[in-house]
Amino acid sequence: MSSDRIERLRKDVVRGAQKIYAKGINEDGEGNTSVRINKNEILVTPSSTNYDQLTPEKIVHLDLDGNVLSTGVIPSTEVKMHLGVYRDRSKVGSIIHTHSPYVTMLSVLRKGLPIMMEQQITFLGGEIRCTDITKAHTDEMGTSAIEALGIKNAAILANHGAIICGKSLDHTVRFAVILEKLAKIYWGALQVGETVFTIPEENFEEHEKLFNALFACYPRRLKKK
Numbered sequence: 001m002s003s004d005r006i007e008r009l010r011k012d013v014v015r016g017a018q019k020i021y022a023k024g025i026n027e028d029g030e031g032n033t034s035v036r037i038n039k040n041e042i043l044v045t046p047s048s049t050n051y052d053q054l055t056p057e058k059i060v061h062l063d064l065d066g067n068v069l070s071t072g073v074i075p076s077t078e079v080k081m082h083l084g085v086y087r088d089r090s091k092v093g094s095i096i097h098t099h100s101p102y103v104t105m106l107s108v109l110r111k112g113l114p115i116m117m118e119q120q121i122t123f124l125g126g127e128i129r130c131t132d133i134t135k136a137h138t139d140e141m142g143t144s145a146i147e148a149l150g151i152k153n154a155a156i157l158a159n160h161g162a163i164i165c166g167k168s169l170d171h172t173v174r175f176a177v178i179l180e181k182l183a184k185i186y187w188g189a190l191q192v193g194e195t196v197f198t199i200p201e202e203n204f205e206e207h208e209k210l211f212n213a214l215f216a217c218y219p220r221r222l223k224k225k
């Protein structure tokens with residue numbers, strides 16, 4: 001792996017993490033952003049990221065067993081969840097973990113997102129599930145995230161936040177923004193106290209095709225027969 005490519009990817013992680021911060025999706029010290037370098041290595045934001053002061057040198061280089069491979073400060077304890085998803089899903093090129101407000105409000109209600117808008121199918125793959133409660137910063141949280149993700153690009157983590165994945169960092173940043181927007185819409189709609197209408201199944205096909213062609217990154221074993 002050329003060191004030039006790793007240096008470029010370090011800058012990409014900083015850019016992606018700062019974009020998420022600028023959009024108010026992660027506060028200082030919260031959340032994490034990672035990219036895959038190759039089959040066995042990733043780069044991830046450090047523990048307690050101070051987003052304004054994040055630099056490429058602070059990004060942590062790890063193998064998928066969690067061993068630190070080169071420069072970078074202490075990895076986030078939440079990296080176990082990223083590693084679990086990268087190990088399980090070889091097509092995932094980037095992961096973002098958030099504690100964004102609307103997603104987290106739904107997470108304490110243990111609610112997922114029904115399919116309210118077609119873009120939810122195109123970009124995220126459909127209905128978003130909420131995990132069962134686990135202890136934060138454990139391998140168990142990774143396992144439960146993988147289960148809730150299924151074929152999708154996002155899952156809500158009970159009493160915690162969300163995990164979002166994509167083929168690339170740019171996709172994943174976009175999906176994190178869409179997820180928080182959808183959570184905000186659902187939260188707002190629930191306040192009115194009437195039925196939240198969902199998209200009918202006969203409208204799914206075209207959007208599922210786009211998802212599978214452009215944005216899906218789930219393991220082959222989950223592919224619909």
Ligand SMILES: [Zn+2]
Nearest residue numbers: 031078099161
């Ligand atoms: Zn977290």
